[in-house]
Amino acid sequence: MSIAPSWTILSWAAGAAAFFCAAAAVSPVSAQLALPGAVEPTPEGSVASPARPKKKLSSGEIGSARGPVVMPKAPSEDTIIGKTLKLDGNGSAIEFSRAGGADLQIAKLTLSGDRLSRSGEECRVEVSGMPLKLTPRDSGAGLRRYQVASFPACPFTLDVLDGAVLVTNDGKACEIKEADCRADPSGLWGTPESDFDPKKAEEMLGSRAAVEKTVRSDFKALYDRNSKDKLVRGFVVKEQAGFSSWREEVCRSYAKESDFGYCALRLTEARVIALGAQLAGGVKLPEGYAETVAAEESAGKAKGKK
Structure with a gap:
């Protein structure tokens, strides 16, 4: 089983189809790390400066506090x-x-x-x-x-x-x-x-649903914050679009996953932390991302003229 090399660069090179599918998920109803995902240090790139939330969200969610966003605490x-x-x-x-x-x-x-x-x-x-x-x-x-x-x-x-x-x-x-x-x-x-206790299966699945809700809320906040920056906005969408499929790849072999959703819960919790890092510190684009996007757009225009 292979895992994407970094939570933060997960699937930014995905095709246009993934982009438009994720774009449709921007609404708070249907929006769905990448851990950034798995695990090489994030390459240095351009950073979108963090900004204060435009509107107050419900308390208890990442990005909900007034003023600068405080990053969620990493597991010890x-x-x-x-x-x-x-x-x-x-x-x-x-x-x-x-x-x-x-x-x-x-x-x-x-x-x-x-x-x-x-x-x-x-x-x-x-x-x-x-x-x-x-x-x-x-x-x-x-x-x-x-x-x-x-x-x-x-x-x-x-x-x-x-x-x-x-x-x-x-x-x-x-x-x-x-x-x-x-x-x-x-x-x-x-x-x-x-070690899985059948009596706790429902509780674990419920915890995952709650974390999924936080992911959707944080993703929408991050998208809204970067909505005027086409490059960063596209990266955020592509990254989010790849998370679910990446999580499925990692978790499909985990024991009793269909009953407990343990693996998916842990990776989704990590995704919340990754989104929190982006909300608090800005979105860091992978090295060479801007050039790659420009090349793809140029190739698309050239193909359209033929």
Whole structure:
């Protein structure tokens, strides 16, 4: 499973169809990160200056306060310390601890995958050399991000969510030749399948619905704020248009997702944080985005003349 390289640049290169579909979703009724999405640092680009909301919104929603928008607080590393998190709820496993009570580190890592010598045959690797040091990185999306600094056989980056981590590794499966194993760590590592309580399914689905409402409200506020800037407005629309499909790709393999919606809930919460970062600090365009858009418009006009 591959994951988009960044919450903030997710799907900006999507086709015109995605643009018009998202444009129709601007109304507060039908509007729907990208975590910015998954995980490379956001390239530096132009920034749309933040502005005060034009109108007061209902209290409790991101962007609702009078004056400058306050960014929502990112989930703490404490929500993942001492827990066993599993990829898709039933695959590879990871545990975190703090070095001397301070720096976050990986205390235990087990990777599940396919044998290099026999395709289709499962393999499991208990990664040695624990603990693995984690280096803080800038996510550009309001989340706490870390990069594995001492595992050259399978380098990856992770964003800390609420009791879970979102991992990316440039879309490449890792080949651990000494263990005759190929494993892909990309995806959501969170609550194990065995820990889901059927009695809480309705509550979890209800929480997701509430978070979805906040996403719609924040997206509309962000769109309205940038409505006069065609370039930024187009980027915001394309980014939002790609979020649902990206989330579906990440979550379709998560255990009991249809019953609990756990994966979708965690990614949607992260999307709220990403939108909050854009509302508070302005929209940062990916490097080269303006040039790409200009080239596409030029090509479209040239094609129309033929």
